[in-house]
Amino acid sequence: MSPTSVPCGTTTNSSYSVSASTAGSFSSPILRFTTEISFYCHTQYEKVEKIGEGTYGVVYKARDRVTNETIALKKIRLEQEDEGVPSTAIREISLLKEMQHGNIVRLQDVVHSEKRLYLVFEYLDLDLKKHMDSCPEFSKDPRLVKMFLYQILRGIAYCHSHRVLHRDLKPQNLLIDRRTNVLKLADFGLARAFGIPVRTFTHEVVTLWYRAPEILLGSRHYSTPVDVWSVGCIFAEMVNQRPLFPGDSEIDELFKIFRVVGTPTEDTWPGVTSLPDFKSAFPKWPSKDLATVVPNLGAAGLDLIGKMLCLDPSKRITARSALEHEYFKDIGFVP
Known part of the structure; x- marks a missing residue:
């Protein structure tokens, strides 16, 4: 497969806080949520080859052009592609960037491109x-x-x-x-x-x-x-x-x-x-x-x-x- 770039898009960086009263509830809404979205032409990730098709879409082995690091790029399938990426999905995924642990696959980036959503993870084969x-x-x-x-x-x-x-x-x-x-x-x-x-x-x-x-x-x-x-x-x-x-x-x-x-x-x-x-x-x-x-x-x-x-x-x-x-x-x- 010839290498291809991920198209222009947005990435999201998010911060949030939850009150103590909601700590035990997984259905409670996030009380305060702020998001900063920077728009730029995203040519940082180069697809190398398709490595699988999971529950949520296609997974590619890819290269980070800036660091030369091998990464896993998940292209998320959206049920209603004509409606774009749901804001709730972007919010939930953005929260996952805060998760840092040695036994969790690290989510390095979220790329929202037109009606597509790409998740950038560390690569393990x-x-x-x-x-x-x-x-x-x-x-x-x-x-x-x-x-x-x-x-x-x-x-x-x-x-x-x-x-x-x-x-x-x-x-x-x-x-x-x-x-x-x-x-x-x-x-x-x-x-x-x-x-x-x-x-x-x-x-x-x-x-x-x-x-x-x-x-x-x-x-x-x-x-x-x-x-x-x-x-x-x-x-x-x-x-x-x-x-x-x-x-x-x-x-x-x-x-x-x-x-x-x-x-x-x-x-x-x-x-x-x-x-x-x-x-x-x-x-x-x-x-x-x-x-x-x-x-x-x-x-x-x-x-x-x-x-x-x-x-x-x-x-x-x-x-x-x-x-x-x-x-x-x-x-x-x-x-």
Whole structure:
């Protein structure tokens, strides 16, 4: 592919503050928001090659002409391209530039060009799915599984402390620096800015395998526990070398979950029968012993994964508490 430049556009630099009264609410509006927009002809980024098509659009390997740095350039697909970029999306994405953590893929720039939106990220060419697929012996190294899980939780705990949810965590958006084994979370906050489409840019169905039961049951009010559920699924997949709940529809996904952790009741999950998509006719499955589901995990690991895969989100362990779990007591050095 011949190198091409990103066309003229705008970049956004944003600052914001949130009152203490909204700190626990992910649906509360940003109370004060200021944005400075500078207009200039943006020829800084040169596309080198297309490297993938994700949930939100096309991803290119590109070069920063100023620094000569290799970067990842995400061209965001907009549902209503004729209407331009929604101001809410620009605002939400601009906030993500404030997120600075060693386990978060850094958003370096936001380029708003005519009716297009480009996000400039640091470049990493390996993700956890590719790593697991290419290294069948990966699951046989419990230290590596533990180290990756710890880094995932560390990144999530940071984002949750800044009132940012992911909502679509999966091995494909956990990126790895193959030189250092540093793991970084990609696409944090994009779901809030753009929503999660049913299909990707190339019409591939967006996976349900890591989606929390409260979302599958139609809850309109969910928070940080949805990401912890996803991490529990990823944890099991790292150990088993196969997805834990590979459903091919929302109802199939729910039933795969219920067959393992049991069908929820008002006793095990107060309020569940009031969720929009809960049906009293759901089959009543008992919960399984997790030792038969993730047989290669020791007692501490099974305890942690059980707390991550708790059906009731109010009882699910937090990312911060998970980092303090006994499973990590011998973690040693983590990059």
